[in-house]
Amino acid sequence: MKNTVVVLAGPTAVGKTALAIRIAQQLGTEIISADSRQCYRELSIGTAKPSPEELAAVPHYFINSHSITEEVNAAMYEQLALQYADDIFKRRPVAVVAGGTGLYIRALLEGMDRMPPVPPEIRTALREQYAAHGLAWLQETLRRRDPAFYAVAETQNPQRLLRALEVLEATGQSITAFRTATPQQRNFNIIKIGIQLPKEMLHDNIHRRVDGMMDAGLVEEVRSVEAFRHHNALQTVGYAEIFDYFDGALSLPQAVEAIKTHTRQYAKRQLTWFRKDADIQWFDAREGDAIMQALLAQLH
Structure with a gap:
């Protein structure tokens, strides 16, 4: 067997x-x-x-x-x-x-999946914005800019949402595009x-x-x-x-x-x-x- x-x-x-x-x-x-x-x-x-x-x-x-x-x-x-x-x-x-x-x-x-590299300056900028505006800002940004990802995301998990936004900023593509x-x-x-x-x-x-x-x-x-x-x-x-x-x-x-x-x-x-x-x-x-x-x- x-x-x-x-x-x-x-x-x-x-x-x-x-x-x-x-x-x-x-x-x-x-x-x-x-x-x-x-x-x-x-x-x-x-x-x-x-x-x-x-x-x-x-x-x-x-x-x-x-x-x-x-x-x-x-x-x-x-x-x-x-x-x-x-x-x-x-x-x-x-x-x-x-x-x-x-x-x-x-x-x-x-x-x-092998994720694309994200420049440190993008990561830093997004984390600063999250620190200033909180989870609701992060959720709304992704809901608007990457609805396909947002539909299946852990919306209460800021680390996952930040990661998706980093990939979007760095590549212009949804993180879901790299999951195939x-x-x-x-x-x-x-x-x-x-x-x-x-x-x-x-x-x-x-x-x-x-x-x-x-x-x-x-x-x-x-x-x-x-x-x-x-x-x-x-x-x-x-x-x-x-x-x-x-x-x-x-x-x-x-x-x-x-x-x-x-x-x-x-x-x-x-x-x-x-x-x-x-x-x-x-x-x-x-x-x-x-x-x-x-x-x-x-x-x-």
């Missing part, structure tokens, strides 16, 4: 962790996370990291693997995840990749499974999860990493809103509502991204038995 990577994708709060563990246990294998923030040891509550019990149930790679003092990106993830997969394949013919960061999944399966490189051929088979839920049910999961994060001490976690607030991983949902609360821009109840709203929007963008991949087989997240049957049929 040729080595196979089973990818489990889907929006936040849909139930990927529990299903990935079930699949890995049934196949006697291990899990590679494809989440751009759960790799940081200091970020647990706001990233909805698997519980200690879940991490003990099945070996996980790329969770608690880095410190917030380090910068991790998709190009690094590509190299790391390929190494993790090779490591698993020494013992098992199947590796499970689970997560919601579409760019990281694509980096592992297809390789990273020929996929690299990997030496393993790939099976892609997507899980989803009815919208009301997913939103209910998201709201309960955010309330649970608050009860678990999200405010204290964000305070503990305040020194790194400009780090890419903290310019994201669940952290940015609590920093706004610290700054007095939002009350705590307003910050909680903003996290829920932004998480719903993020889940919608994740689905938009994954639905463009014709190779993903979609299931209702509650159909665990059907998913296992379909998967086992493809593996044998």
Whole structure:
């Protein structure tokens, strides 16, 4: 049997962790996370990291693997995840990749596109404008000048938006024009499974999860990493809103509502991204038995 990577994708709060563990246990294998923030040891509550019990149930790679003092990106993830997969394949013919960061999944399966160089003066000028005018300016500029990118962008992530604007300024072309490189051929088979839920049910999961994060001490976690607030991983949902609360821009109840709203929007963008991949087989997240049957049929 040729080595196979089973990818489990889907929006936040849909139930990927529990299903990935079930699949890995049934196949006697291990899990590679494809989440751009759960790799940081200091970020647990706001990233909805698997519980200690879940991490003990099945070996996980790329969770608690880095410190917030380090910068991790998709190009690094590509190299790391390929190494993790090779490591698993020494013992098992199947590796499970689970997560919601579409760019990281694509980096592992297809390789990273080579981005054009950006002159330092463009980068500096744009960062100064962002510092002066804030996220709303960045969003509006890209919505107007690069609507194709903006339609699928992580609009709450200023690092990604700045990167897109840098490429636009430097080349006159949308960053999406550089994302059409020929996929690299990997030496393993790939099976892609997507899980989803009815919208009301997913939103209910998201709201309960955010309330649970608050009860678990999200405010204290964000305070503990305040020194790194400009780090890419903290310019994201669940952290940015609590920093706004610290700054007095939002009350705590307003910050909680903003996290829920932004998480719903993020889940919608994740689905938009994954639905463009014709190779993903979609299931209702509650159909665990059907998913296992379909998967086992493809593996044998």
